[in-house]
Amino acid sequence: MNKPKSETLVIVGMSGGVDSSVSAALLKEEGYNVVGLFMKNWEEFDEHGVCQSSKEYADVVKVCEKLDIPYYSVDFIKEYKEQVFSHFVEEYKMGFTPNPDILCNREIKFKVFFEKAMELGADFLATGHYCQSLMVDGQQRLVKGADPLKDQSYFLYTIKKEILEKVLFPIGHIPKTEVRRIAAKYDLATKEKKDSTGICFIGERNFKNFLSNYVTFEDGNFETLDGTIVGRHTGATYYTLGQRKGLGLGGQGEPWFVVGKDMKRNVVIVERGDHHPHMYADTLTATDLSFVGGAWDRPLPFKCTAKVRYRQKDQACTVTKIEGDKIYVEFDEAQRAITPRQSVVFYDGDVCLGGAMIEASGPSYYEMKRPLASLEVTSTSDH
Structure with a gap:
């Protein structure tokens, strides 16, 4: 111009x-x-x-x-x-x-x-x-x-x-x-104003109370992978993969973490320890592709980096193939708590290429029966 x-x-x-x-x-x-x-x-x-x-x-x-x-x-x-x-x-x-x-x-x-x-x-x-x-x-x-x-x-x-x-x-x-x-x-009125957090445009509030105005929840069980009941929750929807805080589960041993949910049974699946292999996978598929340039313009397979959550460090990966509106990704290292309906965002250096909505991860290291010693923690939970 x-x-x-x-x-x-x-x-x-x-x-x-x-x-x-x-x-x-x-x-x-x-x-x-x-x-x-x-x-x-x-x-x-x-x-x-x-x-x-x-x-x-x-x-x-x-x-x-x-x-x-x-x-x-x-x-x-x-x-x-x-x-x-x-x-x-x-x-x-x-x-x-x-x-x-x-x-x-x-x-x-x-x-x-x-x-x-x-x-x-x-x-x-x-x-x-x-x-x-x-x-x-x-x-x-x-x-x-x-x-x-x-x-x-x-x-x-x-x-x-x-x-x-x-x-x-x-x-x-x-x-x-x-x-x-x-x-x-400039002596602006906002010079000492705290950064906004919480839901976009809705702001900070007691999230559980706020969500209960719109979603009905039912109490259910916390269960381990083998089906052992270890406590009660107030609604499976409140919990997310990798979550530790707010579970209300005590006892001796390592802290409990959410490793999955069974919404049909209203069950939150938990296991002890942040390194539990059920939380880790090195592949994912994602849909609803959106690229800044309009389309993926790199030859496949393409090595780049990606984030599966905000503020995660860039993770080395390979985009192996794209079929229609689905993208397949393999990470160099196992990723913790790859969460469906969160976004995977791709980078080439500092350039953001675009991203997609995570559909599924896996199989997890638990499902592949890999030894826990083979895992390396690549990120920490946001919760």
Whole structure:
């Protein structure tokens, strides 16, 4: 684009957090014509009668007025409930552990929100994600954020090249500590605001209580692989593969971990020890392929790295074949707790190639009757 920056309209997705606030500040400093746009996706009042989205918008207003840029709000509550939250609930009902952030990026932030920004005449949409959009070998590529502790490319693997070409990530090349410093420099209202956690756009809350408003749970048994009952749970859906905390199982010996679930019988399968071989496998299949370039453009078999969960270190693997909408992957080392309905995301160095939804792993080392001594721990649980 040959427009001067002063005539280039950049709409910044403002969340009320420090990352999007600093993104707007940096773009304004560079001379772009910047507009802040707040997206309202969830409306619920807490026990004090306070709506969280209203609090976030109030911070957006403070930041935009400090930066002297226009600001607006758009309502995507209906779209979020229909395209993200309803899917999230249905997945939990079936016993899976979904990742709503990935779906939210695909269906909301880089679809309806992106379309709204373009409709308003934007040349670019900017967000506060920790990742980068760079030209690599003559093509626009999604690249990891410079801060390895904050890189969010895992959540953005569904973004397509034609959209990526119109998206800016102003803080993707700097560490979080620098973002905080810039926020302090501009004396932004969000400069000391904690990073948001919890469910995308719904925020931090007692997850079990929140989910019980939408999903009915029944008590059931904790069982070992040989069928021994070792305790009772409050609903199999609450538990995920590799989980240790919150099981309520004691006794002498190593801690208990979830190694599987039998939803038909409402049974959570547990075993002692983080190294139990039933939790490890070195192959997986995945579906719902999504590649940044639109299609897989590498010869097979192809060696690359992959993550099966956010913040996992890159794991060496080989994409062995792709058949229709299914991809087959072999890891160099056994992976812990490969979880159906979570995403596997592929990288070539720092370039995010794309990803897919995990369908199944295995067979596990337990099923292959390999000795435990042959295993090497490659990651730790997120729970």
